[in-house]
Amino acid sequence: MSDVTTVPVGQDYDVLVGHGVSTRVAEVLPDGVARVLVVHGEPLGHLAEPVATSLRRGGLDVHLAAVPDAEAAKTIEVASDLWARMGQAGFTRSDAVVAVGGGSVTDLGGWAAAAWLRGVAVVHVPTTVLGMVDAAVGGKSGINTAEGKNLVGAFHTPAAVLCDLDHLPSLPPADLAAGLAEVVKCGFIADPRILEVVESDAAGVQDPGSPALREVIERTIAVKASVVAADLRESSLREILNYGHTLGHAVEHHEQYRMRHGEAVSIGMVFAAELAHRTGHMDEDLLGRHRYVLGLLGLPTTYARADFGDLLAALRRDKKTRGGTLRFVVLDGPAQPTRLEGPDESLLREAYAALT
Numbered sequence: 001m002s003d004v005t006t007v008p009v010g011q012d013y014d015v016l017v018g019h020g021v022s023t024r025v026a027e028v029l030p031d032g033v034a035r036v037l038v039v040h041g042e043p044l045g046h047l048a049e050p051v052a053t054s055l056r057r058g059g060l061d062v063h064l065a066a067v068p069d070a071e072a073a074k075t076i077e078v079a080s081d082l083w084a085r086m087g088q089a090g091f092t093r094s095d096a097v098v099a100v101g102g103g104s105v106t107d108l109g110g111w112a113a114a115a116w117l118r119g120v121a122v123v124h125v126p127t128t129v130l131g132m133v134d135a136a137v138g139g140k141s142g143i144n145t146a147e148g149k150n151l152v153g154a155f156h157t158p159a160a161v162l163c164d165l166d167h168l169p170s171l172p173p174a175d176l177a178a179g180l181a182e183v184v185k186c187g188f189i190a191d192p193r194i195l196e197v198v199e200s201d202a203a204g205v206q207d208p209g210s211p212a213l214r215e216v217i218e219r220t221i222a223v224k225a226s227v228v229a230a231d232l233r234e235s236s237l238r239e240i241l242n243y244g245h246t247l248g249h250a251v252e253h254h255e256q257y258r259m260r261h262g263e264a265v266s267i268g269m270v271f272a273a274e275l276a277h278r279t280g281h282m283d284e285d286l287l288g289r290h291r292y293v294l295g296l297l298g299l300p301t302t303y304a305r306a307d308f309g310d311l312l313a314a315l316r317r318d319k320k321t322r323g324g325t326l327r328f329v330v331l332d333g334p335a336q337p338t339r340l341e342g343p344d345e346s347l348l349r350e351a352y353a354a355l356t
């Protein structure tokens with residue numbers, strides 16, 4: 001195993017990026033772990049099995065748990081099934097969960113670990129671009145409820161995150177592109193070099209084996225790591241990572257999770273840019289750059305499948321809302337995030353109409 005990049009998340013844990021790093025899972029678990037629940041998406045057993053084998057070689061008692069694919073994993077019923085398995089296998093506070101899969105599996109696995117005995121160790125092995133650059137890093141875990149996205153969960157920091165680049169070639173191109181929406185998000189909020197790489201080599205960043213993709217993955221992890229190291233519990237700074245998510249989550253909920261998270265965030269970023277432009281924060285060029293860069297990746301920048309009124313209740317349940325005041329992350333310029341608080345509903349409707 002050569003050429004592994006280590007991105008520290010403050011003093012708390014490391015994110016390793018490289019070929020074959022998932023086989024290092026036994027060495028990154030805390031001392032004293034005896035049992036491990038390896039949670040993986042139903043179709044990803046072939047990626048979880050080598051992780052389980054590495055753990056067994058390390059002398060650990062391994063239990064595999066396949067969960068429903070994608071967003072269907074993020075339910076209380078699935079979490080409850082994991083707790084039943086841990087209870088029946090006698091998992092104690094010195095045991096651990098390893099989550100192998102996309103963001104849906106790391107969100108679920110992280111939450112199952114956060115709640116079991118009020119918190120056992122978790123190691124994430126993200127297998128999508130989105131999981132590597134975002135979901136597995138930063139300790140946000142959770143599930144959905146009927147009322148909305150990620151409404152139940154916890155901040156639960158992983159012991160380590162292993163981003164194995166060997167997992168990417170099998171990722172369907174549409175899922176890879178959806179992950180790039182969060183990459184572009186970090187380009188807009190913090191690291192414009194990411195936008196330059198996408199703009200100069202849009203094909204490269206969509207090629208799982210390319211140096212361009214690795215560069216933007218590592219840059220995005222670095223952005224996320226620096227933000228969560230400074231503000232794990234989202235008291236203020238961390239909100240910038242929610243750019244595009246206020247409308248994005250409402251759209252996902254409206255679509256009953258049949259749209260990919262990254263695609264909804266892409267639409268949500270264009271909405272936030274329209275809002276920023278209409279309130280004097282963002283100039284025309286940067287607004288246009290949103291549509292241009294997301295369009296280069298084949299990500300959606302229009303949406304017309306819901307009346308605005310149908311999205312309002314979900315918008316109000318956004319976690320950035322305080323009292324009755326809706327709050328949005330908007331940009332004054334590249335890497336200049338700020339907040340827009342309580343915009344008039346008429347402005348929201350205008351910005352939404354601009355998505356059609």
Ligand SMILES: NC(=O)c1ccc[n+]([C@@H]2O[C@H](COP(=O)([O-])OP(=O)(O)OC[C@H]3O[C@@H](n4cnc5c(N)ncnc54)[C@H](O)[C@@H]3O)[C@@H](O)[C@H]2O)c1
Pocket residue numbers: 041043044069070071074101102103104105107127128129130131134135136137138139140141150167168169170171172175178179182261262
């Ligand atoms: N906790 C956070 O901070 C955070 C951040 C961003 C997103 N999220 C959450 O992440 C979820 C989206 O994650 P996602 O985009 O990774 O989607 P996903 O987990 O739903 O996976 C998408 C699809 O890719 C498949 N897949 C995964 N890895 C594969 C591989 N290597 N080869 C072939 N197929 C593979 C999965 O089986 C699934 O069908 C959403 O629920 C979102 O809310 C959480």
Ligand SMILES: O=C(O)C(=O)C[C@@H](O)[C@H](O)[C@H](O)COP(=O)(O)O
Pocket residue numbers: 134138140149150182234238239241242243245319
């Ligand atoms: O890490 C964060 O903080 C984020 O907001 C990252 C988002 O990309 C991610 O989708 C997150 O799960 C959204 O969090 P939520 O608090 O709005 O549910």
Ligand SMILES: [Zn+2]
Pocket residue numbers: 134182245261265
């Ligand atoms: Zn997201």
